[in-house]
Amino acid sequence: MSDPLLDSLNPEQRAAVTLPHASALILAGAGSGKTRVLTTRIAWLIQTGRVSPHGILAVTFTNKAAKEMLTRIAAMLPINTRGMWVGTFHGLANRLLRTHWREAGLPQSFQILDAQDQLSAIKRLLKSLNIDTEKYEPKKVQGYINGHKEAGRRARDADAHDEYSMQLAELYEAYDAQCQREGVADFPELLLRAYELLYRNEPLRQHYQTRFRHILIDEFQDTNALQYRWLKLFAGPDTALFAVGDDDQSIYAFRGANTGNMLEFEREFAHGRVIKLEQNYRSHGNILTAANALIERNERRLGKSLWTAEGDGEPIRVFEAFDDRDEASFVVDEVKALNREGTAFSDMALLYRSNAQSRVLEHALFTAGVAYRVYGGLRFFERQEIRHALAYLRLLTHPEDDGAFLRVINFPTRGIGARTVEQLADVAARSGASLWQAACTASGKVATFARLIEGIKTATAGLTLAETIDHVIETSGLGDHYRADKDGADRLENLNELVNAAALFSEEAEDDTLDAFLAHAALEAGEHQAEPGRDALQLMTVHAAKGLEFHAVFITGLEEGLFPHEQSAHDESGLEEERRLMYVAITRARRRLYLSHAQSRMLHGQVRYGFASRFLAELPDAVLLPLNRRGASRDAPAAAPPRATPAGHGTGYRVGQCVAHAKFGTGIIIDFEGGGPDARVQVKFGDAGTKWLALAYAKLSPA
DNA sequence: GCGTGACATTTTTTT
DNA sequence: AATGTCACGC
Numbered sequence: 001m002s003d004p005l006l007d008s009l010n011p012e013q014r015a016a017v018t019l020p021h022a023s024a025l026i027l028a029g030a031g032s033g034k035t036r037v038l039t040t041r042i043a044w045l046i047q048t049g050r051v052s053p054h055g056i057l058a059v060t061f062t063n064k065a066a067k068e069m070l071t072r073i074a075a076m077l078p079i080n081t082r083g084m085w086v087g088t089f090h091g092l093a094n095r096l097l098r099t100h101w102r103e104a105g106l107p108q109s110f111q112i113l114d115a116q117d118q119l120s121a122i123k124r125l126l127k128s129l130n131i132d133t134e135k136y137e138p139k140k141v142q143g144y145i146n147g148h149k150e151a152g153r154r155a156r157d158a159d160a161h162d163e164y165s166m167q168l169a170e171l172y173e174a175y176d177a178q179c180q181r182e183g184v185a186d187f188p189e190l191l192l193r194a195y196e197l198l199y200r201n202e203p204l205r206q207h208y209q210t211r212f213r214h215i216l217i218d219e220f221q222d223t224n225a226l227q228y229r230w231l232k233l234f235a236g237p238d239t240a241l242f243a244v245g246d247d248d249q250s251i252y253a254f255r256g257a258n259t260g261n262m263l264e265f266e267r268e269f270a271h272g273r274v275i276k277l278e279q280n281y282r283s284h285g286n287i288l289t290a291a292n293a294l295i296e297r298n299e300r301r302l303g304k305s306l307w308t309a310e311g312d313g314e315p316i317r318v319f320e321a322f323d324d325r326d327e328a329s330f331v332v333d334e335v336k337a338l339n340r341e342g343t344a345f346s347d348m349a350l351l352y353r354s355n356a357q358s359r360v361l362e363h364a365l366f367t368a369g370v371a372y373r374v375y376g377g378l379r380f381f382e383r384q385e386i387r388h389a390l391a392y393l394r395l396l397t398h399p400e401d402d403g404a405f406l407r408v409i410n411f412p413t414r415g416i417g418a419r420t421v422e423q424l425a426d427v428a429a430r431s432g433a434s435l436w437q438a439a440c441t442a443s444g445k446v447a448t449f450a451r452l453i454e455g456i457k458t459a460t461a462g463l464t465l466a467e468t469i470d471h472v473i474e475t476s477g478l479g480d481h482y483r484a485d486k487d488g489a490d491r492l493e494n495l496n497e498l499v500n501a502a503a504l505f506s507e508e509a510e511d512d513t514l515d516a517f518l519a520h521a522a523l524e525a526g527e528h529q530a531e532p533g534r535d536a537l538q539l540m541t542v543h544a545a546k547g548l549e550f551h552a553v554f555i556t557g558l559e560e561g562l563f564p565h566e567q568s569a570h571d572e573s574g575l576e577e578e579r580r581l582m583y584v585a586i587t588r589a590r591r592r593l594y595l596s597h598a599q600s601r602m603l604h605g606q607v608r609y610g611f612a613s614r615f616l617a618e619l620p621d622a623v624l625l626p627l628n629r630r631g632a633s634r635d636a637p638a639a640a641p642p643r644a645t646p647a648g649h650g651t652g653y654r655v656g657q658c659v660a661h662a663k664f665g666t667g668i669i670i671d672f673e674g675g676g677p678d679a680r681v682q683v684k685f686g687d688a689g690t691k692w693l694a695l696a697y698a699k700l701s702p703a
Numbered sequence: 704g705c706g707t708g709a710c711a712t713t714t715t716t717t718t
Numbered sequence: 719a720a721t722g723t724c725a726c727g728c
Contacts, residue, residue, distance in 0.1 A: 354715065
């Protein structure tokens with residue numbers, strides 16, 4: 001009898017879904033139905049009675065993916081999915097630590113530090129230890145600490161051979177001590193703590209190992225060393241691990257993701273049980289041909305080639321613009337044309353390597369009146385007014401939190417300046433107490449502040465979450481502060497939105513305590529971006545586009561130094577990651593793909609000249625369609641792009657022009673000086689670097 | 704204690 | 719170009 005769950009799957013997908021009770025690695029290419037396989041596997045396991053929801057642990061990297069997974073499973077199964085653990089690594093670690101806080105050595109109300117909180121905690125530490133922040137930059141220290149935590153190393157495990165690394169290790173140690181004292185945990189700490197908890201506590205470990213008979217991991221290529229060890233710890237002798245990933249889409253190595261985990265997993269758990277999903281249901285043939293040709297240039301990969309049952313489709317359009325503004329206007333024209341032909345704006349995406357590139361594009365779109373939406377940027381719970389409000393709340397439930405204390409002690413300003421705070425910190429440090437405790441014994445303005453917090457605590461004792469937050473906003477003076485500020489309307493609205501978010505949270509969450517809400521705020525920085533229904537062009541970085549798909553995709557800024565980014569282009573591994581990034585970008589497109597680059601571009605306030613990205617040359621010519629400059633009328637002198645800076649009269653050359661030199665190859669003129677017989681030009685060559693050449697002697701020809 | 708202007712600093716991002 | 723950080727002066 002046919003099973004409705006499995007009917008629409010292809011043979012490989014079906015094999016993956018119905019694997020026996022053993023660990024396996026699923027190599028799922030872009031657009032091959034990865035999420036579908038993962039969710040169907042869970043549904044199938046439960047429906048066929050192989051496991052109860054209680055025995056399932058499913059891990060993802062983003063909250064969005066976790067939510068999507070739950071929704072899809074719920075749609076497939078009539079039964080209730082409660083009891084299943086589905087969430088992000090951090091969310092699950094938090095859940096574990098909240099349940100076993102005593103065993104984990106944390107206070108019950110421990111607070112979570114996001115990256116920003118962590119950085120300010122580190123700055124505070126460096127200051128208290130009188131460390132030279134020129135030599136030990138806070139950001140570097142943060143990177144050092146997180147790097148070690150993500151590799152599963154405590155300060156004592158960090159190798160310290162010279163003065164510098166010994167100092168760093170000491171700072172790491174001191175930082176952890178500070179966090180412990182204040183009862184806070186940063187993101188990697190959540191994982192490491194949860195890991196250590198199970199590692200050291202055998203009964204607990206056995207409990208979870210027996211409970212979770214099936215562990216499923218999404219985006220496995222993004223796991224770091226600690227997350228992998230974490231999974232190994234959860235897996236008992238009778239646990240089946242189901243890891244789904246695509247090494248070609250690993251684009252987070254820069255933050256510790258380790259594709260090597262896939263190889264290791266194959267050896268340690270899957271024992272050769274590897275299923276490749278290579279049929280792509282998303283893109284037309286030419287797009288896949290390009291993607292395959294590109295990614296084949298990478299050495300380090302497990303090897304996989306996408307194919308489609310669809311036809312070749314349209315060629316990939318390549319456009320060379322004079323400059324970034326020209327590129328933007330090209331994009332605008334094409335977007336409008338596509339929309340006229342019936343493609344919704346929301347089904348088109350405009351991708352770029354780095355956020356700074358969006359400005360010019362936005363300007364052009366705005367001027368042309370095209371609705372667009374930029375993803376990324378400041379998230380809801382990261383806004384300063386929200387952080388202030390949350391800091392008050394943190395202080396209510398967890399007064400030991402010095403970070404929260406410092407954020408609000410003088411915001412809104414109440415006449416407590418740096419000097420006073422410093423004295424307070426001295427008192428606290430001498431007695432080993434928290435700032436809050438020191439404040440409670442203080443007098444004057446500090447005492448008034450302490451009474452304010454105490455007052456809020458008493459007044460909100462019986463209130464709901466939303467009422468509490470509303471009360472905090474009004475009593476703390478935050479509300480008045482932003483009402484007095486003529487630019488404070490948006491912030492007030494956000495604070496109001498925070499109250500709404502709390503009300504919603506109370507409705508939905510099983511545990512609607514203040515602590516739970518604060519953890520939620522830290523772990524889920526807020527995908528609550530407003531105005532969904534509107535049909536708008538989608539703008540985002542390539543990173544942000546992972547996992548999404550669009551009818552038409554524009555990849556812009558395909559220039560050396562930008563994409564691949566110059567910071568990554570030096571070593572082979574960096575370059576391979578950039579290539580994977582390009583692979584991800586290409587495979588977002590279903591039907592139509594545009595690649596564009598510009599001869600010159602405004603970057604960091606000055607004009608830069610770049611060559612076309614090497615990635616363009618790595619695509620097969622057969623699938624590319626170089627676009628001619630648009631209609632002759634638009635090329636009329638009046639509308640010509642503003643690149644024509646004459647390079648000395650009568651020389652026949654101008655800045656921005658491509659030229660060829662017998663010895664140095666081709667390059668672009670980026671500057672000139674003198675005129676007539678003395679004229680010299682500065683040319684940036686692809687291979688030979690930048691050279692000054694005298695026009696009278698150098699044999700240049702237009703290229 | 705607080706506000707302002709000079710200064711540097713620019714990848715990618717989730718949790 | 720634009721943004722954040724820091725030191726200085728009121």
